[in-house]
Amino acid sequence: MAITAPTKTSDSQFSGFLSPEKAAPYFDEAAKSSVVQRLTRKVPLGINGQNIPVVTGKMSAGWVSEGGQKPSSNASVGLKTIKPEKIAAIAVVSAEVVRANPANYMGLLRPQIAEAFALAFDAAALYDKGPDGAAGGGPFDTFINQTTKQIELGTATQANGGIHADIVAGLKALVDDGKKLRGFALDDRVEPTLLSAVDSTGRPIYVDTPLDETAAAVRPGRLIGRPSFMSEGVGEDTPAGAGTKYVLGFGGDWSQAVWGAVGGISYDVSTQATVTINGTLVSLWEHNLVAIRAEAEYGFLVNDPEAFVRYTETTA
Numbered sequence: 554m555a556i557t558a559p560t561k562t563s564d565s566q567f568s569g570f571l572s573p574e575k576a577a578p579y580f581d582e583a584a585k586s587s588v589v590q591r592l593t594r595k596v597p598l599g600i601n602g603q604n605i606p607v608v609t610g611k612m613s614a615g616w617v618s619e620g621g622q623k624p625s626s627n628a629s630v631g632l633k634t635i636k637p638e639k640i641a642a643i644a645v646v647s648a649e650v651v652r653a654n655p656a657n658y659m660g661l662l663r664p665q666i667a668e669a670f671a672l673a674f675d676a677a678a679l680y681d682k683g684p685d686g687a688a689g690g691g692p693f694d695t696f697i698n699q700t701t702k703q704i705e706l707g708t709a710t711q712a713n714g715g716i717h718a719d720i721v722a723g724l725k726a727l728v729d730d731g732k733k734l735r736g737f738a739l740d741d742r743v744e745p746t747l748l749s750a751v752d753s754t755g756r757p758i759y760v761d762t763p764l765d766e767t768a769a770a771v772r773p774g775r776l777i778g779r780p781s782f783m784s785e786g787v788g789e790d791t792p793a794g795a796g797t798k799y800v801l802g803f804g805g806d807w808s809q810a811v812w813g814a815v816g817g818i819s820y821d822v823s824t825q826a827t828v829t830i831n832g833t834l835v836s837l838w839e840h841n842l843v844a845i846r847a848e849a850e851y852g853f854l855v856n857d858p859e860a861f862v863r864y865t866e867t868t869a
Contacts, residue, residue, distance in 0.1 A: 557831045585668045590812055622689060637815045645835075645842055645843070677692055679697065693852075693853045697803050698863065700863055703798070706743070706866065716750035723862040734778075734805060737795060740784070740786070740788060740802055771783070787801075787802055801865060802864050806857075809855060812853045813852045815850035816849075820846070
Protein backbone atom coordinates (compact mmCIF):
# COMPACT_ATOMS: atom_id res chain seq x y z
CA MET A 554 0.00 0.00 0.00
CA ALA A 555 1.13 3.61 -0.52
CA ILE A 556 3.08 5.36 2.25
CA THR A 557 1.06 8.03 4.04
CA ALA A 558 3.39 8.58 7.01
CA PRO A 559 6.64 7.12 8.40
CA THR A 560 6.32 4.31 10.92
CA LYS A 561 6.96 5.45 14.50
CA THR A 562 7.28 3.70 17.86
CA SER A 563 4.18 5.62 19.00
CA ASP A 564 2.01 4.00 16.31
CA SER A 565 -0.96 2.04 17.64
CA GLN A 566 0.25 -1.14 15.92
CA PHE A 567 3.14 -1.26 18.42
CA SER A 568 0.98 -0.78 21.51
CA GLY A 569 1.81 -3.42 24.10
CA PHE A 570 4.98 -4.60 22.39
CA LEU A 571 7.51 -2.25 24.01
CA SER A 572 8.26 -4.55 26.92
CA PRO A 573 11.66 -5.84 28.13
CA GLU A 574 11.08 -9.20 26.45
CA LYS A 575 9.59 -9.75 23.02
CA ALA A 576 7.98 -12.98 21.89
CA ALA A 577 8.25 -14.41 18.42
CA PRO A 578 5.43 -13.47 15.98
CA TYR A 579 3.61 -16.76 16.52
CA PHE A 580 0.41 -15.57 14.87
CA ASP A 581 2.01 -14.05 11.79
CA GLU A 582 0.69 -15.56 8.56
CA ALA A 583 3.11 -17.63 6.54
CA ALA A 584 4.83 -15.57 3.87
CA LYS A 585 3.35 -16.21 0.46
CA SER A 586 5.67 -17.35 -2.29
CA SER A 587 5.04 -17.28 -6.01
CA VAL A 588 2.76 -20.01 -7.39
CA VAL A 589 3.93 -19.36 -10.95
CA GLN A 590 7.57 -19.71 -9.98
CA ARG A 591 6.81 -23.05 -8.32
CA LEU A 592 5.26 -24.43 -11.52
CA THR A 593 7.53 -23.02 -14.21
CA ARG A 594 11.20 -23.52 -14.94
CA LYS A 595 13.79 -20.97 -13.88
CA VAL A 596 16.30 -20.02 -16.57
CA PRO A 597 19.55 -18.04 -16.32
CA LEU A 598 18.87 -14.34 -16.91
CA GLY A 599 21.47 -11.66 -17.55
CA ILE A 600 21.04 -7.92 -17.23
CA ASN A 601 20.46 -7.67 -21.00
CA GLY A 602 17.96 -10.52 -21.14
CA GLN A 603 18.24 -13.99 -22.61
CA ASN A 604 17.48 -15.49 -26.01
CA ILE A 605 15.65 -18.82 -25.73
CA PRO A 606 15.63 -21.22 -28.71
CA VAL A 607 12.14 -22.38 -29.69
CA VAL A 608 11.60 -25.37 -31.98
CA THR A 609 9.39 -24.29 -34.89
CA GLY A 610 9.78 -27.41 -37.04
CA LYS A 611 10.67 -30.99 -36.13
CA MET A 612 12.56 -33.71 -37.99
CA SER A 613 10.50 -36.38 -39.72
CA ALA A 614 11.42 -39.92 -40.79
CA GLY A 615 9.99 -42.25 -43.43
CA TRP A 616 10.14 -45.92 -44.32
CA VAL A 617 12.22 -46.87 -47.36
CA SER A 618 12.70 -50.02 -49.37
CA GLU A 619 16.00 -51.75 -49.76
CA GLY A 620 18.22 -49.57 -51.87
CA GLY A 621 15.55 -46.88 -51.95
CA GLN A 622 16.15 -43.17 -51.57
CA LYS A 623 16.15 -41.96 -48.00
CA PRO A 624 13.88 -38.99 -47.26
CA SER A 625 15.51 -35.73 -46.23
CA SER A 626 14.21 -33.62 -43.41
CA ASN A 627 15.11 -30.48 -41.57
CA ALA A 628 14.52 -29.08 -38.08
CA SER A 629 14.01 -25.36 -37.60
CA VAL A 630 14.29 -23.17 -34.54
CA GLY A 631 13.49 -19.59 -33.65
CA LEU A 632 14.46 -17.26 -30.81
CA LYS A 633 12.30 -15.61 -28.17
CA THR A 634 13.66 -13.08 -25.72
CA ILE A 635 13.01 -12.93 -22.00
CA LYS A 636 13.86 -9.52 -20.57
CA PRO A 637 14.40 -8.51 -16.94
CA GLU A 638 12.01 -5.98 -15.43
CA LYS A 639 12.62 -4.17 -12.14
CA ILE A 640 10.36 -4.37 -9.09
CA ALA A 641 10.99 -2.26 -6.00
CA ALA A 642 9.60 -1.20 -2.63
CA ILE A 643 10.62 1.40 -0.03
CA ALA A 644 9.80 1.26 3.66
CA VAL A 645 10.30 4.39 5.81
CA VAL A 646 10.67 4.16 9.58
CA SER A 647 11.92 6.44 12.30
CA ALA A 648 15.38 5.97 13.78
CA GLU A 649 13.67 5.09 17.07
CA VAL A 650 11.90 2.15 15.43
CA VAL A 651 15.24 0.85 14.16
CA ARG A 652 16.77 1.07 17.64
CA ALA A 653 13.83 -0.25 19.67
CA ASN A 654 12.67 -2.76 17.04
CA PRO A 655 9.17 -3.12 18.55
CA ALA A 656 7.46 -6.44 17.82
CA ASN A 657 10.61 -7.42 15.89
CA TYR A 658 9.33 -5.05 13.19
CA MET A 659 12.67 -4.81 11.39
CA GLY A 660 13.02 -8.59 11.40
CA LEU A 661 9.56 -9.00 9.87
CA LEU A 662 10.16 -6.39 7.19
CA ARG A 663 12.42 -8.49 4.95
CA PRO A 664 10.08 -11.51 4.53
CA GLN A 665 7.14 -9.14 4.02
CA ILE A 666 8.98 -7.44 1.15
CA ALA A 667 9.77 -10.84 -0.37
CA GLU A 668 6.08 -11.76 -0.11
CA ALA A 669 5.03 -8.49 -1.75
CA PHE A 670 7.40 -9.20 -4.64
CA ALA A 671 6.01 -12.75 -5.05
CA LEU A 672 2.40 -11.52 -5.16
CA ALA A 673 3.27 -8.78 -7.65
CA PHE A 674 5.11 -11.30 -9.85
CA ASP A 675 2.13 -13.69 -9.92
CA ALA A 676 -0.31 -10.87 -10.68
CA ALA A 677 1.82 -9.81 -13.64
CA ALA A 678 2.58 -13.33 -14.90
CA LEU A 679 -1.04 -14.48 -14.67
CA TYR A 680 -3.06 -11.32 -15.45
CA ASP A 681 -0.67 -8.65 -16.80
CA LYS A 682 -1.26 -6.51 -13.72
CA GLY A 683 0.89 -3.45 -13.15
CA PRO A 684 1.82 -1.39 -10.09
CA ASP A 685 -1.70 0.00 -9.63
CA GLY A 686 -3.27 -3.48 -9.72
CA ALA A 687 -5.06 -2.88 -13.02
CA ALA A 688 -4.79 -5.39 -15.85
CA GLY A 689 -2.89 -4.18 -18.89
CA GLY A 690 -0.12 -2.42 -17.00
CA GLY A 691 2.13 -5.40 -16.38
CA PRO A 692 5.81 -5.47 -17.33
CA PHE A 693 5.82 -8.74 -19.32
CA ASP A 694 4.99 -9.10 -23.01
CA THR A 695 3.20 -12.43 -22.49
CA PHE A 696 1.07 -13.78 -19.64
CA ILE A 697 -1.02 -16.86 -18.84
CA ASN A 698 -4.45 -15.24 -19.10
CA GLN A 699 -3.87 -14.56 -22.81
CA THR A 700 -5.29 -18.02 -23.43
CA THR A 701 -8.66 -18.22 -25.17
CA LYS A 702 -9.51 -21.61 -23.61
CA GLN A 703 -12.03 -21.41 -20.79
CA ILE A 704 -14.03 -23.96 -18.80
CA GLU A 705 -16.67 -23.05 -16.22
CA LEU A 706 -16.73 -25.22 -13.11
CA GLY A 707 -20.20 -26.45 -12.16
CA THR A 708 -21.36 -26.85 -15.75
CA ALA A 709 -21.60 -30.65 -15.68
CA THR A 710 -24.29 -32.17 -13.48
CA GLN A 711 -23.29 -34.67 -10.82
CA ALA A 712 -24.91 -37.44 -12.89
CA ASN A 713 -22.61 -36.48 -15.76
CA GLY A 714 -19.43 -36.32 -13.71
CA GLY A 715 -19.75 -32.99 -11.88
CA ILE A 716 -16.59 -31.06 -11.15
CA HIS A 717 -14.47 -34.02 -12.26
CA ALA A 718 -16.04 -33.78 -15.72
CA ASP A 719 -15.39 -30.03 -15.82
CA ILE A 720 -11.71 -30.49 -14.97
CA VAL A 721 -11.44 -33.19 -17.63
CA ALA A 722 -13.16 -30.86 -20.11
CA GLY A 723 -10.19 -28.52 -19.67
CA LEU A 724 -7.88 -31.44 -20.35
CA LYS A 725 -9.84 -32.24 -23.52
CA ALA A 726 -9.67 -28.63 -24.69
CA LEU A 727 -5.89 -28.81 -24.44
CA VAL A 728 -5.50 -32.28 -25.96
CA ASP A 729 -7.77 -31.41 -28.89
CA ASP A 730 -5.41 -28.53 -29.64
CA GLY A 731 -2.32 -30.73 -29.44
CA LYS A 732 -1.35 -29.43 -25.99
CA LYS A 733 -0.64 -31.16 -22.68
CA LEU A 734 -1.96 -30.75 -19.14
CA ARG A 735 1.00 -30.93 -16.75
CA GLY A 736 -0.25 -29.05 -13.68
CA PHE A 737 -2.57 -26.52 -12.06
CA ALA A 738 -2.36 -23.12 -10.37
CA LEU A 739 -5.43 -22.80 -8.13
CA ASP A 740 -6.98 -20.16 -5.92
CA ASP A 741 -7.92 -20.87 -2.28
CA ARG A 742 -11.54 -20.19 -3.19
CA VAL A 743 -11.83 -23.42 -5.20
CA GLU A 744 -10.53 -25.70 -2.41
CA PRO A 745 -13.94 -26.58 -0.85
CA THR A 746 -15.30 -27.39 -4.30
CA LEU A 747 -12.43 -29.71 -5.15
CA LEU A 748 -12.34 -31.45 -1.77
CA SER A 749 -15.99 -32.43 -2.16
CA ALA A 750 -15.61 -33.64 -5.77
CA VAL A 751 -15.11 -37.30 -6.73
CA ASP A 752 -14.64 -39.17 -9.97
CA SER A 753 -17.03 -41.75 -11.45
CA THR A 754 -15.78 -44.42 -9.01
CA GLY A 755 -16.15 -42.24 -5.90
CA ARG A 756 -12.46 -41.43 -5.50
CA PRO A 757 -11.50 -37.82 -4.63
CA ILE A 758 -10.11 -35.96 -7.63
CA TYR A 759 -8.01 -33.63 -5.46
CA VAL A 760 -5.51 -35.00 -2.97
CA ASP A 761 -3.85 -32.56 -0.61
CA THR A 762 -0.44 -32.97 0.94
CA PRO A 763 0.41 -34.35 4.40
CA LEU A 764 -0.75 -32.41 7.43
CA ASP A 765 2.52 -30.54 7.95
CA GLU A 766 2.04 -28.80 4.57
CA THR A 767 -1.51 -27.52 5.05
CA ALA A 768 -0.33 -24.39 6.89
CA ALA A 769 1.96 -23.35 4.03
CA ALA A 770 0.97 -20.26 2.08
CA VAL A 771 1.40 -22.15 -1.20
CA ARG A 772 0.04 -25.66 -0.72
CA PRO A 773 1.02 -28.45 -3.10
CA GLY A 774 -1.39 -31.23 -4.02
CA ARG A 775 -2.54 -33.42 -6.91
CA LEU A 776 -5.55 -32.92 -9.16
CA ILE A 777 -6.52 -35.73 -11.59
CA GLY A 778 -3.02 -37.07 -11.17
CA ARG A 779 -1.25 -33.78 -11.95
CA PRO A 780 0.67 -31.54 -9.53
CA SER A 781 -1.16 -28.46 -8.32
CA PHE A 782 -0.29 -25.45 -6.20
CA MET A 783 -3.00 -23.59 -4.32
CA SER A 784 -2.71 -20.12 -2.82
CA GLU A 785 -4.51 -16.88 -2.18
CA GLY A 786 -4.41 -14.41 -5.05
CA VAL A 787 -4.36 -16.85 -7.98
CA GLY A 788 -8.01 -16.12 -8.78
CA GLU A 789 -9.35 -12.88 -10.16
CA ASP A 790 -12.70 -11.16 -10.61
CA THR A 791 -13.72 -10.64 -14.24
CA PRO A 792 -10.25 -10.25 -15.78
CA ALA A 793 -9.90 -9.42 -19.45
CA GLY A 794 -10.89 -12.33 -21.65
CA ALA A 795 -12.99 -14.14 -19.04
CA GLY A 796 -16.22 -12.20 -19.54
CA THR A 797 -18.43 -11.94 -16.46
CA LYS A 798 -16.64 -14.76 -14.70
CA TYR A 799 -14.45 -15.26 -11.67
CA VAL A 800 -11.21 -17.04 -12.50
CA LEU A 801 -10.41 -19.84 -10.04
CA GLY A 802 -7.20 -21.08 -11.58
CA PHE A 803 -5.33 -22.32 -14.61
CA GLY A 804 -4.29 -25.70 -15.92
CA GLY A 805 -1.84 -26.36 -18.68
CA ASP A 806 1.62 -27.16 -19.87
CA TRP A 807 3.81 -25.12 -17.55
CA SER A 808 6.92 -26.12 -19.49
CA GLN A 809 5.67 -23.54 -22.02
CA ALA A 810 6.56 -20.74 -19.58
CA VAL A 811 9.86 -19.79 -17.97
CA TRP A 812 11.04 -17.19 -15.50
CA GLY A 813 14.39 -15.80 -14.45
CA ALA A 814 15.94 -13.39 -11.98
CA VAL A 815 19.02 -11.21 -12.17
CA GLY A 816 20.53 -12.08 -8.80
CA GLY A 817 18.24 -11.92 -5.78
CA ILE A 818 16.49 -9.19 -3.85
CA SER A 819 18.93 -6.39 -3.00
CA TYR A 820 18.48 -4.14 0.01
CA ASP A 821 20.03 -0.78 0.84
CA VAL A 822 19.46 1.69 3.66
CA SER A 823 19.64 5.49 3.59
CA THR A 824 19.25 8.28 6.14
CA GLN A 825 20.22 11.07 3.73
CA ALA A 826 17.87 10.72 0.75
CA THR A 827 14.44 12.21 0.17
CA VAL A 828 11.36 9.99 -0.12
CA THR A 829 7.85 10.72 -1.31
CA ILE A 830 5.49 10.34 1.68
CA ASN A 831 1.80 11.07 1.17
CA GLY A 832 2.60 12.84 -2.10
CA THR A 833 5.31 15.11 -0.65
CA LEU A 834 9.10 14.81 -0.80
CA VAL A 835 10.44 14.43 2.74
CA SER A 836 14.08 14.73 3.82
CA LEU A 837 15.08 11.64 5.80
CA TRP A 838 17.99 13.41 7.49
CA GLU A 839 15.88 16.39 8.54
CA HIS A 840 13.22 14.17 10.13
CA ASN A 841 15.57 11.52 11.56
CA LEU A 842 14.08 8.81 9.37
CA VAL A 843 15.49 5.66 7.83
CA ALA A 844 14.49 4.31 4.40
CA ILE A 845 14.94 0.66 3.46
CA ARG A 846 14.83 0.12 -0.30
CA ALA A 847 14.44 -3.32 -1.86
CA GLU A 848 14.87 -4.10 -5.56
CA ALA A 849 14.82 -7.17 -7.79
CA GLU A 850 14.77 -7.89 -11.51
CA TYR A 851 12.50 -10.63 -12.86
CA GLY A 852 11.75 -11.89 -16.31
CA PHE A 853 8.83 -14.02 -17.50
CA LEU A 854 7.98 -15.50 -20.88
CA VAL A 855 5.06 -17.61 -22.11
CA ASN A 856 5.96 -19.39 -25.34
CA ASP A 857 2.36 -20.44 -26.09
CA PRO A 858 -0.56 -19.00 -24.07
CA GLU A 859 -2.89 -21.51 -25.76
CA ALA A 860 -1.10 -24.25 -23.82
CA PHE A 861 -3.22 -23.17 -20.83
CA VAL A 862 -6.91 -23.33 -19.94
CA ARG A 863 -8.73 -20.94 -17.61
CA TYR A 864 -11.16 -22.36 -15.03
CA THR A 865 -13.95 -20.00 -14.00
CA GLU A 866 -17.25 -19.77 -12.15
CA THR A 867 -20.12 -17.31 -12.57
CA THR A 868 -20.10 -14.62 -9.89
CA ALA A 869 -23.26 -13.57 -8.10
